[in-house]
Amino acid sequence: MRNSSRSPSSRRGWFAAIGVSCVVALAAAPAMASTAHEPLGDPTPDIRPGPVRVALTTVTTGVFAPVAGITAAGQPTRLYVVDQVGFLWDVPIGDRSQWPVATRKVLDVSDLVVGPSRKGDERGFLGAAFSPGFARDGLLYTYTSEAADGTADYKVPVSTEACAEILPPDHMSVIRRWHVTTTPSGGLTVDRTQAGQGTRVFTFDQPQFNHNGGDLDFGPDGLLYITSGDGGGKDDQDCQTDFDARPMFGHPGGGNGQNLGTPLGKILRIDPAGRTSANGQYAVPSTNPFVGTPGAAPEIYAYGFRNPFRASFDGADLWTGDVGQNDVEEVDHVLAGRNYGWRLREGAFGFDPAGFASKGFQSDAFVFAQPPQAGLVEPVANYDHDDGTAVIGGFVYRGAAMPALTGTYVFGDFTRRLDNRHGRLFGVDVTPASPSTADNVITELRDGPLDGGVIGFGEDSAKELYVLLVNRDGTGGSVERLDQSTP
Template identity: 45%
Template sequence: MIRKRNAIRPFHRAVLLTALACGTPAALAQNTRLPDPIPGTLPTAPFSVTLRPLLKGLVSPVAGAVAPGQPGKLYIVDQVGIVWQAAVDASATEKNRATPFLDVRNRLVTLGARDERGLLGLAFHPDFASNGRFYTYTSEPATAAPDFSTQPAGVAPNHQSVLTEWRVTTAGAVDPASARVLMRIDQPQSNHNAGALAFGPDKLLYVALGDGGAGDDQGPGHAPEGNAQSLAPGNVLGKILRIDPLGSNAANGAYGIPADNPFVGKPGADEIYAYGLRNPFRMSFGPDGTLWAGDVGQGAIEEVNHIIAGGNYGWRIKEGSFLFDANGTGPGFVYAHSPNSPLGLLDPVAEYDHADGVGAPVLRQAVIGGYVYTGTSIGGLQGQYVFGDYIGSTGSGMLLTLGPRNVVQRLAVQRRDPLGMAVLGMAQDASGELYVLASENGSLTGTTGVVLRIAPPPPL
């Protein structure tokens, strides 16, 4: 049972934003960086797993999805712009296991080797078996008018995040002419794009957006208080949105606004479900309806959140459960542990710091949100949230799980310690089994991208 927490009240929000405008939440004259916010190392789970290859030869697999009515398939998103459909049953062979399903490479911005942009999200409508609709989240050139923008006058965005609806034919192939844009969002910078898409038990679509990029959630295209904290008209960055893709009462007429969204009636914020997020790159619904999101931190803390309606998750007032100093003359930093304070901000259910990586401290550490395990092949994982950490081009990616009292634990992989790959995403098939999406170089070059099934270790 997840205890429901109250969203931030208007008075508390005003106090927070006033403090933030003064430089720090506590309005201190000088703060000192915490070099090791969470002392110690991550414990290891009391059991181990193995990884079994499902797909190889991809570039940068970042997400997976299941289409209702197709329990034997897993759809894999390659960031460079291709969705693959892969058979997960035992009858498939390496030669016939995967075929292209959708190619959107011609819609994307030009991607660099370490780009965070691309094809970032995929979700199938719960009624896909009858209506054939699915949705993608892409990074595209800013060639059309945006539905949402934080850009100052005369300053062009880096690109646009585009949410598109597609339909399949009766033969199961994608109809290219069916592409229908639901929304376009100007992005100030090339990073912190988020991109996760997920349908909830309510059959509504949840869309994750980062704070717009750069550092400290500040600069051109960022609100004075930071995009993640802003509920100003047009600012949907640093938020999770909730929409009805089959509706039409949005301002552009392309989708619907659920009447029970927490900010309905506030100009420019009808779509917002939760805010105060830096880069919720991956999110998923658990079997009990809880929305889990891994929010990528800046320089110190990685966090896992339970997302609730109206929740404010603290960025850039906090990073995890620590107060954050946006500095202004250099990179921001955490300086004090402040659990459950300031009032009205929601702390993560689990967090770990950047000193917990293999070969710590490390650079390019980023939480990769996962799934609650509901499969049957690994008894020790039943009901646990399984996720990962990227850890850059060092090949030191980690698999993680939440143990008792939501303690973050390393999930040991037999014959792969360290993992030897960068973890890019997670996937879950219709049977509840889990997959690691990874690559050897953690970049958009080469074809070292793989999809690996998490499996029990072989018997002794």
């Protein structure tokens, strides 16, 4: 498919507080060496409709920017929805005759978060997960963007390029632990007058405001998995001019995705029940692949990611959608200790980051034809920017309402074009799961675009799926249940 308009990666900042739309601006930087690579204008085939269609039913519009839907043990008729502006909502889903329903606020952390406050702002309340032992311990973990205070467990990597100023971090990613109580009606709540600010478990600074990742997931091993982007900006390298007209910093050497000394550009794994970390609030599992590797952050589970936005488990299999830059989006099957390629690769293609010299507000970076590389994991599936702008990771379907999709990884894209916020729903068969077959066929699950941008997914206790939308004008959002329909 032909990509007729190459706009910059800042389009990844789709989230909005109220009425905020995307921004597409990164200015030129000093000239870089020319390359012999030939850019690909049409990396992948068009995505076509598949044999299965899904219908959407509105569950609630009582949300603003819903990015994740999670469940808690003992709460089968409720979906708990993370809202980027700082709220965790209780969404009753048990009685379809009452849809659309009102929502109830479980937790308000809007006083702690920075963002979303401007165009393209990806910061805020980004993820949450209830403890596997929630019925016993009542614990909730949250992932928030907060003001950097100089106390992060991991600081921004030090830039070595002469053009890169040493600036304060934009913000800090914070994992917190909260004690949850039950309301008289059987729902959940966090009493901030008693809980205060919860307990800070794990923190790391972010050089720029975007590419935060932001997902939290407990695996079947009882450990907490954390997705983290490469720190933001463009090309995962220093020197480009950022939104504030100052040179980029915090991406030294070959970039954060390939740097084992930083949690940026990684999927991390910790044991939040342990207390042997330097800060005394978590433990590093002894089975983590880089424990004992000199200079490596031991929390790293896998690396080489740009912005793994939304992750989920299907049994023992971990899946994520990694947001691309100018050309290609990808779906990854995540394995311990493996390298997923960024910034050496974008999707199943080579990535040339060294060309931001002449395009003004656009990056010159591009993909080029390159066979699979030793030591780098190929995506399970990928697509180019004729079909979307930012992949939104979903779930492998295991429910009963859409039998034709059993074993299909259901995911989406924020919008096909940045100027309209019409999201898309996709599926790719991952039965059996294959970590290195980028030619897997992606199919579209709707005959037409959605009336809003896709920014997340949820899965209820019965394994049924929900797509989370932000309105086309950015003034609110909705939670939509997926059901199988007739093409």
